[in-house]
Amino acid sequence: MSVLVITGTGTEVGKTVTTAAVAATAVAAGRSVAVLKPAQTGVRPDERGDADEVARLAGTVTTLELARFPEPLAPATAARRAAMPAVRPRDVAEAAAKLATEHDLVLVEGAGGLLVRFDDEGGTLADAARLLGAPVLVVASAGLGTLNTTELTARELRRGGLDFSGVVIGSWPDSPDLAMRCNLADLPMVADAPLLGAVPSGAGSYAPADFRAGAPSWLASGLGGSWAADAFASAWAL
Template identity: 80%
Template sequence: MAILVITGTGTEVGKTVTTAAVAASALAAGRSVAVLKAAQTGVRPDERGDAEEVARLAGPVAAGELARYPEPLAPGTAARRAGRAPVHPHEIAEAAAKLATEHDLVLVEGAGGLLVRFDPAGGTLADAAGLLAAPVLVVTAAGLGTLNTTELTAREIRTRGLDLAGVVIGSWPAEPDLAARCNLADLPEVAGAPLLGALPAGAGAAAPETFRKKAPGWLAPRLDGTWDAEAFRVREGPRSFR
């Protein structure tokens, strides 16, 4: 993978921390990494954005964003309300393709979910992934309700003829309930794609040195990690699975 598009099933599912973990694992494997935030919303000019947060946690990556809007809204809405130019899918694709000529891996992080609108024409991260012909990694929640949003996202990716790289649980609770435990088996089934990792809740609060050391253990080998999905399912799943 030269370019990997990272989306979530919604907001607050751990997308940025997962992007940081993927970046840290790639760096540990000796790869050069760039992180592109398609559009940053809800952050002041003097505040650290998601791409900068990835760099803080992961280490020496080239981090950038195409646009920043002050209100925490969908990028298209935030751009309109701010009276600023929106970001179009072809701009995302062009920026990512350029970075791919200079780095081994480019991580393109979206805003919210796959179909969040970026411009008045209804352009989305899915459109950018299509222009890039890049695989899509879906970050999802652990608990009740995640199966529906994960399956809908996976179906849309396939409908567009895109490659669904896999699914990562963005925040695995220290004390998972029955739904979360059962979802370890159900998520890859409804997605039709492998479970490629599970980040522990609060991973983003770790010191950067600790985060970088542990990140490969949260992700599967396809993402330059050492995480074993079956071993995790046996350990964390419901007793009937053990």
């Protein structure tokens, strides 16, 4: 696996912190890592973007943004309103493929969910993943409502013939409620894909050294870590 596409079931589900955890785990294993953010929205030119945050948490990684738009909107809308060129799926695929010639692992972090539009022709992260032939990791929320959005995302991935690697819970609290605990069993069932990790709530505020030390324990072996889904579910069994 040289390119991994990371999407979410929506916004604010922990996608950037999960990307950082995957990056940190790979760096700790001695792999060279690049992080590609095709379209950063809602951030001024002088502000840190998602790729910058991944680098802060994960350590020595290469970062690349293809475009930055000032308003916090879907990339296609933000580009149109800013009268700036939109990012196309082919642009994403070409940039990721180039990075893959120079790095062991390239992480492509999307904006929002799988079908958020990059351009007015309807190009999406799913299209970029298809061009790359890359697997897609889905970051989901822990609580009530996540089963629906996760299953919808999984169905769309399979409808498009994409390689669905699994699901990571992007923010797992210290005191999960009933729905969250039930979702440990239900998420892999509705996704028909493995649960590949659970990132602690607030991990993005950890000191970078603590984040890097903890990251491998939050991710399953398929992502280079030591997290075990069965043991984690058993610890929170009802």
